[in-house]
Amino acid sequence: MERFARAVESFDRANAEDPVSVDVGGVRRPRMLVQAERLSAWVERLRPDTPEALRLAARCQHIRRWEIPRSTYPDGRIGYLEWRKALSRFHADRASELLRQAGYDDATIERVRTINQKRGIKQDADVQTVEDALCLVFLEHELDDFAAKHPREKVVDILQKTWRKMSAEAQREALSLGFSERAGELVRAALGS
Secondary structure, three states: OOHHHHHHHHHHHHHOOOOOEEEEOOEEEEHHHHHHHHHHHHHHHHOOOOOHHHHHHHHHOOOOHHHOOHHHOOOHHHHHHHHHHHHHHHHHHHHHHHHHHHOOOHHHHHHHHHHHOOOOOOOOHHHHHHHHHHHHHHHHHHHHHHHHHOOHHHHHHHHHHHHHHOOHHHHHHHHOOOOOHHHHHHHHHHHOO
16 A cells, blocks of 8 residues: 555544544534545645645644643633644644654655644645635534534634635635525625625
8 A cells, every 4th residue: 555545544544533423414424534534625626736745734634633622721812822732733743653654754744744733824835725725624514513603703703814814716715615594694794795
């Protein structure tokens, strides 16, 4: 088995252990495995010429995320940022271990780490592609559930922040998504249209 296939299989096996599942077409599946598949699909849609390191990074971006719950950090923005920083290191470390086991060299592993940790966002095309794909997965698959759990003002604020993180190409893709009536109204409110 080639090393790319070995790496993806190991990422998928790790994410298949997620104790939280989501409904996908009437079938319950591990949430982080579904997230990885959706992220990979968006990355390849945005960049049909996807370099191997970017394809790997997309597949392991949130590897075993459930192991560091948000609740283990203080409430509020500072706690949230500390949690995100810890997750970033955790994901990069787990991915590095699995990439090394699959036979990847240090340069490829470091490139995947750079993308996973979003170093160079807005300057590095691969990092921006992952950020765009993450935003598009949220808008396409998670916005309705998120909106149901949070006040309208918070959702609009998050949508505005999400929009600013995206490239112009990703923003165009987002506008072509088939939003529910409520999600569409929230997106329009966030964009001031």
